[in-house]
Amino acid sequence: MEHEKRDHALLSASGANRWLACPPSAKLEEQFPDTTSDAAREGTLAHELAELKVRNYFYTTDFGKRKLNAAVKKLQKEDLWQDEMMGYTDQYLDYIRVVAMADRIQGTAEIEKRVDFGRWAPGGFGTADCLLLKGNQLHVIDFKYGKGVPVSAEENPQMMLYALGARDMYGILYHFDEFHLHIIQPRIDNVSEWTCTEEELLEFGSYVKERSALAIDGAGEFCPGESQCRFCRAKAVCRARAEENVRLAFSQDKGKLPPLISSEDAGRYLSLGEDVKKWLEDLKEWALGECLAGRPVLGWKAVEGRGSRDWIDMDAAFGKLAKSGLAEEAVLWEKKPLTLAQVEKLLGKKDFQDAVGEFVVKNPGKPALVKESDKSEAITNKVTAAEAFAEGGES
Ligand code: SF4
CATH class of the missing domain: 3.90.320 (Lambda Exonuclease; Chain A)
Incomplete structure (x- = not known):
């Protein structure tokens, strides 16, 4: 089917x-x-x-x-x-x-x-x-x-x-x-x-x-949360999600607290705020659609973004430049290799590995912050005792 x-x-x-x-x-x-x-x-x-x-x-x-x-x-x-x-x-x-x-x-x-x-x-x-x-x-x-x-x-x-x-x-x-x-x-x-x-x-x-x-x-409590709201068709305009995210973003802890947040606080804020960013993006996308459809959203409007220029007829333009003396091949075109990912996509994972796998080296990626439940191994910049001894040599 x-x-x-x-x-x-x-x-x-x-x-x-x-x-x-x-x-x-x-x-x-x-x-x-x-x-x-x-x-x-x-x-x-x-x-x-x-x-x-x-x-x-x-x-x-x-x-x-x-x-x-x-x-x-x-x-x-x-x-x-x-x-x-x-x-x-x-x-x-x-x-x-x-x-x-x-x-x-x-x-x-x-x-x-x-x-x-x-x-x-x-x-x-x-x-x-x-x-x-x-x-x-x-x-x-x-x-x-x-x-x-x-x-x-x-x-x-x-x-x-x-x-x-x-x-x-x-x-x-x-x-x-x-x-x-x-x-x-x-x-x-x-x-x-x-x-x-x-x-x-x-x-x-x-x-x-x-x-x-x-x-x-249609009964029960609305229960906003990152994973259930992610694919919900009501996610941009759902009141429960809006109120929850405003609460998460702006609510204050009561009582006298130290001037600096602790690492526990940072972890908690990061978890609580996860859906806030997504919700604002969803809301902006929805509001743009409303403005474009002629339905006003209080305090906001749609404008034209930064445009870009394009050739009407690139061949004709290059031809004219070539006639005026520019060496078309050497100056107007640049030869660029495909990226490794593009070549892999072209050949398929297995053929790529068989043909040129030996020429590929994996460079470490930029450090990224993820949840503790992520399967990737945790890294630090801390020098281990073994590394410190290796660097120090025998002196
Ligand atoms: S967007 Fe609203 S209705 Fe949809 S899952 Fe989240 S809380 Fe429930």
Whole structure:
């Protein structure tokens, strides 16, 4: 099925992180159009390619090499196609192969399967990228093409809803007591796996029932927070989010406090202020749209930004300059090498590594501040005892 034409449930699995945390957001969002972006369409295209490869792997008789190649060729004509999608979807397929072959348990694969979890969240359904049914194990495998934030499988509500739905759908044939959730996000080398028991899954199901009852009625408390507001369609004009961010930005601690903040205070302010910056950006984008549409926003207006100049006919202009004596090739054109990332994109990750990997050196990046939960190793400028001795030599 074409991925872009799918229906979306009010209580969707992909939006579960939001409506579970902030139940009234489900109804509030309905007032806003469901827009898409190039990044989302690119993700959809990569998912279509991934689906073809997985289908070819598990169902070779029905969907053999020839059909696969013809379908891939069709996708390659899409304007957002990028050759690197081939490598990233191969990584996803390789991962699935390993899971499918592990434990020597024969199983069944369901690809791009619509999963109904309406028993837990009324009208709720979603599409699982890949389900592997292996005896007492259910594997839910999700391909993520985004390269922003690494997504964790641990207690991931979207994945747990797929697991609940699949448990209901296949309950007659299988008795699962191990639920394995996997996320493969190859563009940022993120692979996350988490396992839960049936008891833990059902406990989550009870929580979903409670929250979804509120969400369906547009009831419950609005609960602003960085992760649930990030993809909410009401995020720019939601009052709860606005008030929360104003509170976070301007509220004062009471009582007599030292004139300088401590490192604990700094850490706390950084965490509290995380959504403030994003909220102001969302609000500005919305207000600009309003002003451009002729709907005034008190105290603000849209103006034309700094423009840029461009040639009407560059060939004619260069031709004229060449006639006047400028050596066109030597002076008017500059020869620039592609960046390393551009060459890698051109060849694909694997071919790039095979062809010129030996010429690549990794320079350390500029230090960046991230949350403690980030997987990257912490660094300091502090000289270690070993380094100090090495520098001091034997004198
Ligand atoms: S913006 Fe945030 S607080 Fe407001 S409805 Fe959406 S998720 Fe809830």
